[in-house]
Structures are given as structure tokens and as C-alpha cells.
Amino acid sequence: MSPGAALSAETHAKETAAPVLSVRDLRISFPSEAGTVEAVRGISFDLLPGRTLGIVGESGSGKSATAMGIMGLLPPSATAGGSVLLGGRDLVGMDDRALSRVRGRSIGMVFQDPLSSLTPIFSVGRLLSDALRVHQDLTRQAAWERAVELLDLVGIPAPRERAGAFPHEFSGGMRQRVVIAMAIANRPSVLVADEPTTALDVTVQAQILDVLRLAQRETGAGLVLITHDLGVVAGHADDVAVMYAGRFVERAGVDELFHRPTMPYTARLLAAVPTVDGGTPRPLVPIGGEPPVLVDLPAGCPFAARCAVAVDACADTEPELRSVPGHGEVACLRAEAVAEGLLDPSGPDAPDAPAPAPAPAPGTGPTRVGEVVLRVEDLVKTFPVTKGGLLKRRVGTVHAVNGVGFELRAGETLGLVGESGSGKTTTLLEILRLSRPEGGRIEIAGVDVGAQDAAERVRGLRRDVQIVMQDPLGALDPRLTVRRLLAEPLQAVGQDRTSILGRVEELLALVGLDSAVGDRFPAALSGGQRQRVAIARALATEPKLLALDEPLSALDVSVQAGVINLLARLKRELSLAYLVVSHDLGVVRHVSDRVAVMYLGRIVESGTTESVFSDPRHPYTRALLSAIPLPDPRRERTRERVVLEGEQPSATRPPTGCVFVDRCPLYRVADDGTRRRCLTHRPEQVRVTERPDHQYACHLA
């Protein structure tokens, strides 16, 4: 089917089969202490067999409630209205018993977190055969055989042996394969995948998306793919619906949508995604404000308050989804103007010029690079693996960090990138520990933290090194107000009351928070505000080095861009040094001056961000970059990608030669002599000619 034909459900209905799933005016609400939350406010769509509808939205947009509503898995307190027609029957209003006959047989579901979505006390074979036997009259033996076949289909190696294994014996990616196998066990006609790859590493994400596609082909099912990741949608959906405040605000074929997003929200969302492709990173344009709370929504377009092109009429009535020629359906009064290219959704002030950025992008502006703030040489950290209950025996060693070294100067950002288990967070924590490392040297602001005589000076370093955590809600004490949260580090270093009061106000202003926020508790703040508080708290003692552990992964895309810009401004104004740990290469590209790619406890490639992203040398870096889905359907479909097989091995027994050898695509095609070298000799760091800062560790590249 040509992608251009993917316009609206009606067009397809004429040329292909009847829809397998028809949702009409679905409404879902939950009671809450603040009032009734209208999570879904009337959405309609048709899903055709074999097609994929991507539903994109930020947290709280109602996309997960939609999935649960379709599956009939809403909590008992929720009320649902409208209709969900599947095979001629309306699922809304069915009781649990009737729904249970539909679930698993006609609709299969893939959940977000594979680590918690499998019952820990049953073997995966048992889980799968149970799923089969709920709907099919199979003997135990026959169900087990079928379970093994399904495991084989979704790519579990040695399925017959592994069927008896328990979920905890599988990695996250493998568990998600099992969840997919369970979802397709009874060959349903509809598959619902709710953020199926959000909890997974990027190279594993690519594999799981392939499995999902395979599962869809195998069953011919229609797929509802729910995600916040525009890149995933671009590569895998036929049609896309953008959800905002419980409604579809734009629905179109994937090419039309990405070619010219017509609803201002969609356009701004796309502009706020940090990407890894192209030349110099374009500045990110955050969407101001926060998504609305879905309790007692005022009249008018819910996006109007954040919209740069809103007119007075936008505040009066909420626009209906209506068809715009060539652009699917859009719920915006100004859709025609945007569609024809007469109106730039980022704002009327800048019709043609690039969107006004509050701060120039990092890396492009002049960064004053100063003295070395952090020097790490040959850092080693191992963890013992023990066995047995009462008397623990040491049965192995995890080489979490294995000879890592880098330098970081004032006014500079170093991004440590890698998948989970690569040792990046351990490296960060070892630096923050401020004591003699197990192996190697750590020097902060000229002080060797391992030196015997440095104890006093190391204590002074505490205020020079601060951390910002991944989840601000978990990192901020819920019982302290923002003002007290900010005062705490100042009290700890022994400042007096009056200077603390002044400094707290200063800090609030510094991170762009209103003084009124100071009296609130963290729970009353939005995600973006919380992360700003966490940053302000880290800055309280005027540190030289700020360690940021996945600082943006808990934030929505539209809010992320604002924090990225804030970090860039703070770095410039305070000439801070940032050590950013992240698995999100797009984010790293936007915040870092230099990057270091880690794999299995070692740095495999490092250099300036520009150099590494435009000309990656190490096969792992290449694979990592190519695994990231681009929010551009044309390039996403055509580009060549390096899909890595398998997963990062355990660091218990790292290979004697190159750490990447198990998964290396270059190794697979190399001749025997080179292979032997890869297996036995650890590659040295090689400098790229003419770019001495860019180095990588590979025999073959």
C-alpha cells in the first residue's frame, strides 16, 4: 500500500477490508480528590487489519487510559462511555466475565514494563500455556509445545530449554519478547502495545519493534501503538493520532503528519524533540507552560494557553476534529492557514526565520573553557557476586567500570552515553563518593581524592561537586517546601539565616521559578518545575562540577527542551562543568560538548559531540546511533541501519580482548587473523587523524 494513500480511515474502508476495531466517542473518567478526571474525552478511530495506528501523547494525555479502555482493563472506579466495537460487539459496558472471553482471544496487549508484567513465580512456558489454555481446549502437553513454538517465533534462543525458566532469568528485552508471545498466543485480530519499548535500551528497542512487526505480520492483526516517542511512530505506524488533554488533536497518515504537522501542538512537539541526525543541532524550542489538568477543563481549546498562534476565538469553544485537505483531520481553528504554509505554528513573530530560541544551542555559542575540574584516570570499580544464604561465598566479580579515564574542564559538558549495565552510573557514583577509588585516580579541582593527606580538602570538595538525579519526585523530600529544600544544603555548609534567605530567592530566580513556588511542596509542582528545583538545590553551594544522572528522562518532550536550555544558560553564566550520564543520545547531543561512549565498563569512543555524531568510528557507536528512530518517516524507512543482535553481556566475565566482540558486526565479517586479534588483544585508543580529540578503541574500524 502506498504511504500516500494513508489518509483517513474512510479511504481505506473503501479499498480494503472492514475495520477490526471501531472506537466511537470513547470517554473515560476517574474520580479523584480534586474532582472527576476526564482522562479521555471522546475519541473515535477505525483500525484496519494489518495496519498500525500510532497514538502519540505526553504523560497525562489519556493515551494509556485509552488502551485500558479498549482492553476492558480499567479499574472498577473508572466510568467509560461511547463504544468500542470489536467483531460486531460493543466492549463498553460488558461485564468482566464477558470481557474475559474477548481479552487474549480477540485483543492482545503488550505492556510497558517487561520487568513487572510477568508473574514471577511461573515459568514462561507455564505463563504461555496458561494463556493458550484460557481460550483453547488444549492438553497440557499440546499447550507446552505451542508455547515453545511461540517462544521460537519471537526469537528466544533455545526455546525448548528456556521455556522452563522463570521471568527473572531473562533480560528485559527477552521478557518483552515473552509478553509479545503471550499477546499473540491466540492469534488476536487486534494488538494493543502501550509504550512497548520505553523501558528498554535503544539497541534492544530496535529488536523489539522488529518482533512486534513480525508478530503483526504473523497474525495479520491491526496494531494500536501507543508511545510518547515520535521516532518510534515515524518508523512503525501507518496512521498517527496525536493526543492532547484526552482528545485527538490531529490524525493523519504518517507521511503527511511528519511532512507538515498542522496542529500547532504537533508542530511544536516535533520541534522540541532532540534528534541525533543532521549537522549542527538546531536549537530546541520548548513549549511554554504545562499540559492542562483534566479536572473541570475550561471551555475552549485546551492547548490555547500554550499556543503561539492562538486567537481570541480559541478560548471560546473547543474545536472539533475536522478534515483538512491533504493533512488528515485536525482540531484547530487555524489549521487551514498552517496547512497551506501561511502560518508558522511556532509564532507569528517569526514567520520564516528559525524559531526564536531563548538561548543559543550549546556547542555553537562561545564556551569559555577553563581549568580542569575533573580528571579521571584508569578508574576501576568491581562488585563481588555472592551465593548462598548464611555463609556467602564469592563466586565472581562484576567489572562494572574497567579502566575509564577522561578530563572535564570548567564551562564544558561531557556526556557519558551507554546502555544499562555499561557502567556509566557507577562511574558517576564513584566520582561523587570522593574517596580513594578501587583502582586508578580521581582528581577534582586539582585535589586527588585518594591522597592520604587530602582528607580535609576532600571534605571541602563536597560543596564543589553536586548531583541532579533522574527522578526529581524521588530525590526531593516530599515533606519539605521548596524554600526549605533549597535552604538545606546552605545550612549544611553553615551559612547564617539572612544570607540563606537571600540566596534561596536568588536560586529560584536563577532557574526561572517564581518566588511563589517557594512555599509549595514538591508534590504540588509539575515535573519540569521539580527538576528545576532539583537543579537549584544542586547549585546552592556554588559547585564547580554538576553531575547529572539521566536529568531529562523523567520529563515529557515538551518540558524537556526548557530544561535543556536552562542547563545551557546556567553553564554559560556560572561556567559550570557538567558530567551528564544518559542513555538518550538525542539529549546528550544537545547538551554536551564532548561525549564518551561506554560499553561493558570501558570507553569505546570519545571525542567532541560534533565529531562523534557526524563521523562515528566504533561499530558500537554506529549501531547505537542507527538504532535511534528518527522522527521522519521517509528517512526512517530508507536509511540503512546496523541492528545489533543479542544484548550486552554480563560484566562478570568480560572478554579478554575487545569488550564488544560478541555483538560486533565488523568482527563477524572479518578474517581469521583479525578475529583472533579481537578475541585476545584489547584494542588501544586510536586517534582520528586531524581530530586529535576524537579517539576510539577498535582493531577494525
Next chain:
Amino acid sequence: MPGGEVRLVVRHVTRKATGWLLMIVVATNVTYLLASFFLDPRSNFKDLRPVRSEAQIDRALAPYNLDPRVPLVDRWWDWLTSVVLHFDWGRSPTGVSVNGEIGYRSLVSAELVVLSLVFSVLAGVALGVYTASRQYGWSDRVSQAVSVVVFNVPTSVAALAVVFVAIWLNQHAGLHFLYVAGENAPGVQGLLPTVGDRLLHLILPTLTLTLMGYVGYHLTQRSLLLDTINADFVRTAQATGLTRSQAIRRHALRTALIPTATSVAFSVPAVFTGAIVTETIFGWSGMGSYFIQTISKNDVHGTVATAAFAAALTAIGAILADVATVFLDPRVRVS
């Protein structure tokens, strides 16, 4: 379960049982040493008239291996060898054989403790499951309130209340099978009547101990199940086509029972302590009353035998818990 797995389970349980046996040995020996330090059998003779000399007293104690002039280590060794070789737990300061006393009493007490433990677990877990699936409903609130009140009533008060209610029932409803004293009626002949008579006597004490014991299981099982009832894997199970109650029963409950099974083992000492009071009130001559009696009479060997009995009960509870865990959690079999 295939043969290989049965072997694994047997090995697992045997290993655990060996550990517990070791624990009993250590606990009993430590109790012996402590009891020898703190209990002074000589004081039993101090009040006797005519007044005995120290030497007389010591001589009187010597045949029972309680002579304080003999070094503790020697006494301990004699005691240990007689326990290990002849299963003879020694004699009281007045020469009564401990074996003769505990033989019958341990049966009586074990019956009481084990039965009430089983009933507490059953009632508590059932109530916990019932109320967890009706969280914040009226049955949940009422049963929780009742449980909290019962939890705060001391055993002696509860036992007396049970006695009063039983007497009232006996009088008003014409019931005559609720016995409020003793563990059996005198003069009952034949096997079946004896068993029946004993069971009738068991009703009230067991009821009392069950009342004392079930609350813990109710409240913990309720919160354990509430933790898993909304777990992702229960939702996954529903997505495969189970109804909510099926998913809870097959996936959430089984997972939530594992910690309960473990905790049963460690509640045996508490039940035993409760039994001491209960036995006193219901006029049972069981291990509980024997325990108090031996301590007040400075009976070192009797005290140690009671401690060993409690340790053995705990071990039995723990082994049963291990077996239950193995059946609930197949992961134990593999690792």
C-alpha cells in the same frame, strides 16, 4: 511434579531441616547454661523444716546431677550424654523424672498449639483475602475494626471472656459440650469416646488462641495482597483472558502467600507463650503450666526440656513453612 523436581524438593527440605536441628541443639544447650546460672535449686530446700545444712542440700541434689559443687561443665556433659544416649532429660530437684512429666504434657500442648496455629492461619489469610478484594468496603472496615480490638485484648482477658460466653451458652442454650476446664473428663472409656471427649475439651482453648493469633495474619495478608493485586503481572494475566477474580486467585494470591508462609514459622514461639496463659486459665496440665512451675521451683532440667520443646515446635513450624514455600514458589526448586 516430575521425579527430578521431587528430589530437589526433598534435598531442599532436608537441608533446611538439618539447619533447624542444629539450631535446636544450640538453643537447648545455651538454655541449659543460662538456667544453671540463674536457677538455684538449693533455695527450694531453704524453707524446709528442720533447716538443712548446705552440705546436706548439696548431697540431696547430687543424685539428680544438680550438685553445685560439681563444676558446671561436668554437670552439662552428664546431662548432654544422658539426653543424647538415653533421651533422658534428667530429674527435678525433688527427683521427679522430667521425661515422665513432659511425655504427656507435650502431646497436650502440641495439640493445642498446632491446631490453633492452623486455624489462625486459615482464618487470618481467608479474612485477609476476602477484605483485600473488598478494600474500603463495609466488610473490610468492620472486620478490620474487630481485628484491631481483638489484637489489643490480652490473652488472659480474652480467655476469661471466652469462658464466660461458654458458660452463658451452656446455661441458656442447653449446650453441655463446651468444657471450660481440664483437657479431658475423668472416667471416659474406649478409643472413640476418648478422642471425642478430648476434642470437645480442645474447643475453647483453641478458640482463644486462634482469636489471639488470627489478627496478625488478617492484617498482613490483607496488605500483602493489596500490594500485588494491582501489580502489572495481574493485569497481564487479565489481558490473556482471565477475569479479575481468576487473575487475583491464580497470580496475585499465590505470590502474596509466600511471605505469610515464611512468617508462620516464627509465630510458633508467640503461640506457645499464649498457650501458657490459656492453659493456666483452662486448667490444662500442658507444657505452658509446666514451664511456669519449673521456673518457680528452680527446676533446671524441666526448664531446659520446655525450651527444647518450644524449639522443636518452632522447627516443625519452619519446616512446614519451607515445604509450603516450595509448593507456592517454584523458583525455590530451581535455585
